[in-house]
Amino acid sequence: MNRPATPLHAPLPELAPRAIPAAFMQALQARFGSQCATAQIVREQHGRDESAYAAMPPPDAVVFAESTQDVSDALQLAHQHAVPVIAFGAGSSLEGHLLAVQGGISLDVSRMNQxxxxxxxxxxxxxxxxxxxxxxxxxxxxxxxxxxxxxxxxxxxxxxxxxxxxxxxxxxxxxxxxxxxxxxxxxxxxxxxxxxxxxxxxxxxxxxxxxxxxxxxxxxxxxxxxxxxxxLPEAVSAAICSFPSIEAAVRTVIQTIQLGVPIARVELIDANSVRMVNRYAKLGLREEPLLLMEFHGSPTGVQEQAQTVQDIARELGGNDFEWASTPEERTRLWTARHNALFAAIASRPGCKAISTDTCVPISRLADCLLDSVAEADASGIPYFLVGHVGDGNFHFGYLIDPDSTDERARAEQLNQSLVQRAIQMQGTCSGEHGVGLHKMGFLLEEAGAPALAVMRAIKQALDPHNILNPGKIFSL
Amino acid sequence: MNRPATPLHAPLPELAPRAIPAAFMQALQARFGSQCATAQIVREQHGRDESAYAAMPPPDAVVFAESTQDVSDALQLAHQHAVPVIAFGAGSSLEGHLLAVQGGISLDVSRMNQxxxxxxxxxxxxxxxxxxxxxxxxxxxxxxxxxxxxxxxxxxxxxxxxxxxxxxxxxxxxxxxxxxxxxxxxxxxxxxxxxxxxxxxxxxxxxxxxxxxxxxxxxxxxxxxxxxxxxLPEAVSAAICSFPSIEAAVRTVIQTIQLGVPIARVELIDANSVRMVNRYAKLGLREEPLLLMEFHGSPTGVQEQAQTVQDIARELGGNDFEWASTPEERTRLWTARHNALFAAIASRPGCKAISTDTCVPISRLADCLLDSVAEADASGIPYFLVGHVGDGNFHFGYLIDPDSTDERARAEQLNQSLVQRAIQMQGTCSGEHGVGLHKMGFLLEEAGAPALAVMRAIKQALDPHNILNPGKIFSL
Structure with a gap:
């Protein structure tokens, strides 16, 4: 890690849109007919995702594939004409994966749903x-x-x-x-x-x-x-445990993992997020940092696991577990957790969320997370914090006004600082969201130039015309 | 799987040894001095493994690397002169990985043991x-x-x-x-x-x-x-359960896995193998097909798991579990299992073992295994059968006289028949030993030509002079 400090976060790559040959569009429309859409609204739907990037020109066409043969035929044409192809599923990327930075076609596979x-x-x-x-x-x-x-x-x-x-x-x-x-x-x-x-x-x-x-x-x-x-596990129990501080919650998780408790889920939700999901889903949770946990196993196994974690939590100042007693109650809690992003966005109308995704070795989780909380608090940018903390992975969502260059820059600065911290701790810039556009600079810092060279060599060998989602993960 | 039937098992590839430039050997010796050995006996030790292949000319030199820098320097030289390099660790490959089919150097990393x-x-x-x-x-x-x-x-x-x-x-x-x-x-x-x-x-x-x-x-x-x-699990229990037939043992395993019992180890040992390990390690086990099992967890968890499996076994005609009550007794049993190959080879002095390594989806395990047992029994070739059956993976070891072309051909025919069966069942020719030389033909059958083309493209991109263990996995 003795490389010189480089600007970590890459802005949108400055790639010229490629010219789409008329012959390609004709061949595409001939082959796909009504499965090929060029209406502005359809193209726009396919040229954005859940990331905070500002809109950019959408793909030139959208092909709705209905079979592997469709995908193969579309790629053969694109390969022949060197036209970019961006695969599209549910459109839920958080990292700009779907943006047509060089134009081309969006290949929507959502109809392939058998x-x-x-x-x-x-x-x-x-x-x-x-x-x-x-x-x-x-x-x-x-x-x-x-x-x-x-x-x-x-x-x-x-x-x-x-x-x-x-x-x-x-x-x-x-x-x-x-x-x-x-x-x-x-x-x-x-x-x-x-x-x-x-x-x-x-x-x-x-x-x-x-x-x-x-x-x-x-x-x-x-x-x-x-x-x-x-x-499906024989027994499932879900519990909430609230804590006087994020640190107490995180240290409970660290000890749980180090002891080898086979906990099925353990999610950190900070007080900001609790407030937001309370408002969004009318949950009435105590507005303190909490862990949302689930235990899977035999009835005795589940009891043993829960007891171990409750003991750890208590020692660290955690409250008594509140149990979700019915499957419906469990589903309600987990839905709230899954909707944290939407609850957060709803809390500041018009905002966009810049999401972080670092993951560190479990022993470094508290250090990495707490320093980043302090920085986020000091920044004045509204944020929420949730995390799959059992894996050492957590997400800040910085809620920015997308039209404010200043807020965007400050949020990206927080992100950059967090990523550098995670990499120094032998962690990663991305636990689960991928690199997309947003983390291209981070990946270079994390993986190093020799590993990037190997990735590039593989990419060039398998996609010599660079048609598959060009301009993502790394530049060529 | 509608490809035409092709001869599955590839014999040694007919690759000409490459000429080793004198300049390369001089540079190698200048760089590595006494770390570079050319004595016949050292080269021969590095040109064979635990597979049944007959001896072939050994590598031209052996380099004992002591650091990453050593490995890097050796590869830079080899890259420059297009000389094959075969990495060597413990020499325990079962598939011919270490054979110097094109000459070159063996790069022994066993001194890198920090x-x-x-x-x-x-x-x-x-x-x-x-x-x-x-x-x-x-x-x-x-x-x-x-x-x-x-x-x-x-x-x-x-x-x-x-x-x-x-x-x-x-x-x-x-x-x-x-x-x-x-x-x-x-x-x-x-x-x-x-x-x-x-x-x-x-x-x-x-x-x-x-x-x-x-x-x-x-x-x-x-x-x-x-x-x-x-x-280390809080509690560990190991048990042996013998069965009236291999089928009963295998069906016990299938049900155990399908129920989701988190068993830590479940090994099938056929009656032949039991006889061999009894003689080799003086174990006195009942000479019937048996399962050797281990349960990890909390004391209650271990009890629950063992009870579930015992119930299944009993219903299928299995005997009562015999428990290995002390850690020493457990170690003795597992050492016997690990030594099954050596016990088998000792049972027929001078023989070599041709090992199979198929792995199939658990529901097909009984079909795949029992048909192959019938074929092996009919062949007259002595064999043993052990397996990580919880994963659907098992190994026949056909004990052949290495000088008998006929025995070798019959054993390979058994292997081929087994692999074809496994592939038809959506399984694999190799659960854990790798392809090496021995399964190159099988890999083509299993993965298909398009996947092999992708592997070749990656290989060519990352190793353009084909110096890294050439002639293994697939031909270029």
Whole structure:
């Protein structure tokens, strides 16, 4: 880490939009007919996401793929004409992944929403990339199994693969990295590749599955996804514990993890966030920092886990656990947690949220987080703080007036300071949202130039015309 | 899977040894002095492994690296002169990884055996690539943590990364794929890359860590490894359960996994293997198919798990569990399991073992395994069968007279038939040993030509002179 300090946060890359050849548009429309939209409103819907970036010119067209063949045909054309292609699922990126920085087409896979095969006896399911996490869980409900990965949004499985998503259950069940068994991917030239198998483990060749997971649409477009499922736990208990300080809450989490308690979910919600979700969802929670926890296991196992954590919490000044006694009450709490972003945005009408996403080794969590809280408090920028703290991952959302250059700059300065702190602690700039546009400078700082050179070499080998989501993750 | 049937098992590739330029050897010796050995016996030790391949000409020299700089310098020279480099750790490959099919140098990292940092508070440890799994566990013993991945041999961490190894604990703790956080890797041109961080999860760029894990020395040479550690479980119980048939044993495992019992280890040992380990280690086990199991958790949790599995076993005709009551007794049993290969080889003096390594979705385990047992029985080739059956992974070891072309051909025919069956069941030809030389034909059948083309493109981009373990995994 002795590299000279560089400006960490990259603004929008200064890439000229590419000329879209008329022959390409003609061929595209001939092939896709009404599946190809050029209406302004459709293009605009596909040229933005949940990030705080200001609007920029949208993609030149939107193709609604209905099959792998559609994706392959669109990519063959784009490859031939060197036209950018940006895969689109639910549009819930927080990092600018969907912005058409060089124009081109948005390839919307949301119509590819078939659950292809539920293999309950093997605890696996295969779906098309446009299936969302909620739809997936609905589809497997009757089997007694569930899919745990739950980013805030009801994202598509394809998008969740592409950003290596995780969420509140990752502390126990892992992230997309650990839970994807196999993929079908269309490569830049339109060739269709299957990666992995339904075997639980494999040493057969390069791990193309995990190369594609987290590649943010820059190496291929994911069309089918096979993931692991888990038996619904015999017993589930959810509890809230409020604390006199963020520090007490965080130290409770650190000790819980270090003891190896197999807690299923442990989310930090700061007092700001509690106020916001209280107002948004009429929850009436005590407006103090709190942990929202869930325990999975046998009835005795759940009791043992909860007792251990309650003991730790009490020693650190935490209050008695308040239990969510019914499944409905549990769902209400977790929905509130998932809606924290929307509650925050609603708290300052017209604002946008600049979200941070650092993740650090658990022993450094308190240091990293508390210093950043102090900086955020001092800045005067309204913010909320939530986190998958069991993994060492947390999110500040700085609520800025998007028209205020000053607020944006101050928020980005807070973000930059936090990221530098996390990297110094051997952590990462992104726990689960991906790099997109927003963290390109951070990635260079974190990974270093030699690792970036390897990533570039792979990108150039697999996408020689740089058509797949160009201008994202790193510059070429 | 509608590709035409092709001969699955590739014999040794017919690659001409490359000419080693005199200038290269001079430069190598000038740089490495006594760290560079050319004595016949040292070269021969480095040109073979635990596979059944007949001896072939050894590498032209062996370099004993003592630092990352050594590895980098050796690779820079090799890159410049297009000389093959084969990384060497403990020499325990079962698939021909270490054979110098094109000559070149063996780069032995076994002297790079420092434990660099134990971060007990984060449940991570960083070691040099030549540290073995037993050495690692010794080094962290006092922290109350352990590293669960345990291939049969006392392999090096570098080698375990390179083959994406697993072992008996994988059913609960995952494989190297899930347990490596970060690597230091020297690329073909000598550049040193750090992949990953110590954060538990990350979405920061391409997953170079997992691209390197399982790349079998063909994309880079691993010099440092950061892995996860786990708290030693509060309670551990080990039990043996013998069964009237392999089928009953296997069906017990299938139900256990489908119920989601978090069993820590569940190994199948067939009656042949029991006989062999009895003789080798004087164990006195009942010579019937058996499951060797271990349960980790709280005392109550362990009891609950064991009770569930005992109930399932009984219903399928299994005997009462016999408990290993002391840690010493447990160690004796697991050592016997780990020595099954050596026990088997000792049972037929002068023989070599051709090992299979298929892994299938758990619901297909009985079908895959039982058909293969019937074929093996009919063949007359002596064999043993052990397996990490909780993962759907098992190993036949066909004990052949290495001088008998006929026995070798019949054993390979059994292997081929098993692999085809596994692939038809959406499984894999390799659960944990890697492809090496032995499964190159199988990989093509399993992954398909488009996926192989992606692997080749990556290889060519990162190793343009094809110096890193050439002729392994796939042909160029």
């Amino acid at each position: 659950v292809l095969s539920v293999n309950a006896d093997d605890l696996t399911v295969t779906v098309q990339a446009g299936v969302t996490r909620k739809q997936l869980n609905e589809a497997v409900k009757s089997t007694g199994l569930f899919f745990p990965i739950d980013p805030g949004a009801d994202a598509t499985l394809g998008g969740m693969c592409a950003t290596r998503a995780s969420g509140t259950n990752a502390v126990r069940y892992g992230t997309m990295r650990e839970n994807v068994l196999a993929l079908q991917v269309v490569m830049a030239d339109g060739s269709v590749v299957r990666t992995g198998s339904r075997a639980k483990k494999s040493s057969a060749g390069y791990d193309l599955t995990r190369l594609m997971v987290g590649s943010e649409g820059t190496l291929g477009i994911i069309t089918e996804v096979t993931v692991k499922l888990y038996p | 434990v660099l940092s134990v971060n007990a508070d984060d449940l991570t440890v960083t070691v040099q690539a030549g540290v073995t799994r037993k050495q690692l566990n010794e080094a962290v013993k006092s922290t109350g943590l352990f590293f669960p991945i345990d291939p049969g041999a006392d392999a090096t961490l570098g080698g375990m990364c390179a083959t994406r190894a697993s072992g008996t604990n994988a059913v609960r703790y995952g494989t190297m794929r899930e347990n490596v956080l970060a690597l230091q890797v020297v690329m073909a041109d000598g550049s040193v890359v750090r992949t990953g961080s110590r954060a538990k999860k990350s979405s920061a760029g391409y997953d170079l860590t997992r691209l390197m894990v399982g790349s079998e020395g063909t994309l880079g040479i691993i010099t440092e490894v950061t892995v996860k550690l786990y708290p």
